[in-house]
Amino acid sequence: MRSILFIASCLAASSTAAPAFKNLYNFSNDMSEFLGRVSQAIHGDINALTCDPSSITLPSFASGLPAPTGQKPLYVALGRGTQNYTCTSSTSSSTPVAAGAVARLYNATCLAAALPAAIELLPALAYKLTLPSNEYDPLPPSNFNLIGHHFFEGKVPVFNLDTTPSRQLGIAKVKKEADLAAPSSAVRGSDDEAAVAWLYLSRTNGTIGKYSSVYRVDTAGGSPPETCEGMESSFTVEYAANYYIYGV
Numbered sequence: 001m002r003s004i005l006f007i008a009s010c011l012a013a014s015s016t017a018a019p020a021f022k023n024l025y026n027f028s029n030d031m032s033e034f035l036g037r038v039s040q041a042i043h044g045d046i047n048a049l050t051c052d053p054s055s056i057t058l059p060s061f062a063s064g065l066p067a068p069t070g071q072k073p074l075y076v077a078l079g080r081g082t083q084n085y086t087c088t089s090s091t092s093s094s095t096p097v098a099a100g101a102v103a104r105l106y107n108a109t110c111l112a113a114a115l116p117a118a119i120e121l122l123p124a125l126a127y128k129l130t131l132p133s134n135e136y137d138p139l140p141p142s143n144f145n146l147i148g149h150h151f152f153e154g155k156v157p158v159f160n161l162d163t164t165p166s167r168q169l170g171i172a173k174v175k176k177e178a179d180l181a182a183p184s185s186a187v188r189g190s191d192d193e194a195a196v197a198w199l200y201l202s203r204t205n206g207t208i209g210k211y212s213s214v215y216r217v218d219t220a221g222g223s224p225p226e227t228c229e230g231m232e233s234s235f236t237v238e239y240a241a242n243y244y245i246y247g248v
Contacts, residue, residue, distance in 0.1 A: 065178050078122050083101045090231055099152075157175070170211060216243055222238070
């Protein structure tokens, strides 16, 4: 809930168009829309907001993916990092091959529960932000705390939510079950590449905890160029996404 209270303070700052606020938080049209949706949802009564994850629902566009039947939402994490690729040669005849991803995961569960109209805009904002130099620092401007890390063990996507010895939330190891091309409105990459696809990932061996599936949605950036021409043998592409984590 602390992150939502911080957003409310941002609304007060933005209403006066304070130059310091704009410069500090890279104020943009995306940020303006985000804060506008938060303001409309709050309607002046921040005490009415809830952090109950049972109220969380996937964005409507995710209806093109398998539904989380018999599962309940546990967390929503904002992921910010890189999609990783390899090239066999630096020529137009070679195509980039996906080689996993690395991302920090920030806890956006309360925002997803309380302000569903705003959560879908988070990746578009995070995509344009520089991550804190200390990975355990909150992500500005909404003060989201680190909840875990996303990476690959070989070809297995991992969502490690054991961030510190005092915060052990388990580890979800998953496999891809279905994908869905990102909507045309999704934030594109720096060279106009499409945003990476939305995904439905299901639990696999090695999972610790009651995690059953992960949805990657609301993606921003992340896709490679069409060919490897002029590219290194290994390279990364910045991306952001929301991860809806379900369990039983």
